Amino acid sequence: MSGFGPGDFFLADCPARLAVELIADKWTVVVLYGLSQGPVRHGELIELIGGISRKMLTQTLRRLEAHGLIRRHAYAEVPPRVEYELTPLGATLIDPIHMLTEWARANGDAVLDALDTGPEPVAHGE
Amino acid sequence: MSGFGPGDFFLADCPARLAVELIADKWTVVVLYGLSQGPVRHGELIELIGGISRKMLTQTLRRLEAHGLIRRHAYAEVPPRVEYELTPLGATLIDPIHMLTEWARANGDAVLDALDTGPEPVAHGE
DNA sequence: AGGCTAGGTTTCCGATAGGAACCGGCAGGT
DNA sequence: ACCTGCCGGTTCCTATCGGAAACCTAGCCT
Numbered sequence: 001m002s003g004f005g006p007g008d009f010f011l012a013d014c015p016a017r018l019a020v021e022l023i024a025d026k027w028t029v030v031v032l033y034g035l036s037q038g039p040v041r042h043g044e045l046i047e048l049i050g051g052i053s054r055k056m057l058t059q060t061l062r063r064l065e066a067h068g069l070i071r072r073h074a075y076a077e078v079p080p081r082v083e084y085e086l087t088p089l090g091a092t093l094i095d096p097i098h099m100l101t102e103w104a105r106a107n108g109d110a111v112l113d114a115l116d117t118g119p120e121p122v123a124h125g126e
Numbered sequence: 127m128s129g130f131g132p133g134d135f136f137l138a139d140c141p142a143r144l145a146v147e148l149i150a151d152k153w154t155v156v157v158l159y160g161l162s163q164g165p166v167r168h169g170e171l172i173e174l175i176g177g178i179s180r181k182m183l184t185q186t187l188r189r190l191e192a193h194g195l196i197r198r199h200a201y202a203e204v205p206p207r208v209e210y211e212l213t214p215l216g217a218t219l220i221d222p223i224h225m226l227t228e229w230a231r232a233n234g235d236a237v238l239d240a241l242d243t244g245p246e247p248v249a250h251g252e
Numbered sequence: 253a254g255g256c257t258a259g260g261t262t263t264c265c266g267a268t269a270g271g272a273a274c275c276g277g278c279a280g281g282t
Numbered sequence: 283a284c285c286t287g288c289c290g291g292t293t294c295c296t297a298t299c300g301g302a303a304a305c306c307t308a309g310c311c312t
Contacts, residue, residue, distance in 0.1 A: 004163070004174075009227060010156070012176030015234025017156070020226060022237060024155045026269090029146055030136070037130070042290055050138030053271060058291060068240025078278060080289050089236055096225040100146060101135060103222045108141025110215055111148060114194025152300090168259055179301050184260060204309055205257045 022067055023093065027052060027060045032086075033101055035070060036094050039085035069093065148193055149219070153178060153186045158212075159227055161196060162220050165211035195219065 009016040023029060027049075034040055034048050045057055061084055064070045069090035075081040086094070135142040149155060153175075160166055160174050171183055187210055190196045195216035201207040212220070 009231065010160070010174050010176055015238050016227065016230040017176075017234075019230035019234040019237045020155055021152055023226070024150055024152055026147055026150055029150045030143070034136070043288095046290095048136050050136055050143075053269095054289095054291070055272095055293095056270065059269090066241060067237045068243070069237070074290090078288095080277085080291095082290060089233065089240070092233060093229060096222070096229045099222040099225050100149070101142070103219060104142040104145035105135065107215065107218060108143075108145040111145045111193045111195070112141050114215070115192060117194070172259095179303095180260070181262090181302090182300070185300095200259090203258095206259050206308080208259060 022063070022069075023097075025060070027056055028064065029097060029100060031057070031060050031064070032069070032090070032093055032097050035084060035086050035090070036097060039073070039083040042082045042084070045084070064090070148189070148195075149223075151186070153182055154190065155223060155226060157183070157186050157190070158195070158216070158219055158223050161210060161212050161216070162223060165199070165209040168208045168210070171210070190216070 004010070008014045009020075011017060023032070030049050030052070031045065034045050040048070042054075042057065042061075046052065046054060049057070061070065061072070065072050065084075068087055070084050071087050073083045073085070075083070130136070134140040135146075137143060149158070156175050156178075157171065160171050166174070168183065168187075172178065172180060175183070187196065187198070191198050191210075194213055196210050197213050199209045199211070201209075
């Protein structure tokens, strides 16, 4: 070991760790991926992302907005319309996110196979 | 919109989504990063990763092992020694993980600045 | 015998996640 | 005029999770 760069990132309170924890979240990656091609409405995201609830979507969007990764546009229209889009800072995440999603697409089956192949409960003394 | 490839990944139960949720976890990214340069012992990870508890580390490692991303070597020695290392499948995650950590290192400060600059409570009617 | 080591589990409790139900304003149907 | 539906969001409530600290196992050292 000992080959890691500066001691940061492992330091629990450094900006890099906080940034990772911001996106290392069940919904964040999927939401950012959904926004990666342009502005999307709240309702569109709800329909697009299977399994997410309005509450968790709003919560996730708020957090990303507070951290400057996305911007919210609320149009004062009759049926309310709200669009979300990546900020320039948020756009810098597109590449990392796409690498992750591509990895997931390529290896998702292998990961699931591993679950069936060797559940081995470990039991540290079997 | 409508430019997303196949409808998978948004489907909530497809392998790709499950794979993303496996690694989109507070500790998983940091742990995988810690293993990215070779085998590491449990205790080394505890010292390396600031803020993690033994419980969460073990839990995270077990989950990664069950999904075939890492392998566990328990040496039957006097003071027990346990090493963890990436499997070939897990090694395919190094690149995506490194992109994430590099992004975090480069933009962590900007993300934190955004928090101070515009906490704007939103209040959907300001 | 008692203490040390290293990895892991258990216990307890506060914090969080998440679904369902509700809110608010306005357009349109009747 | 009233009821209903649309959209985004919030509130309520519970099940689950996260984390600190204590405990466990097993063998060597003193």
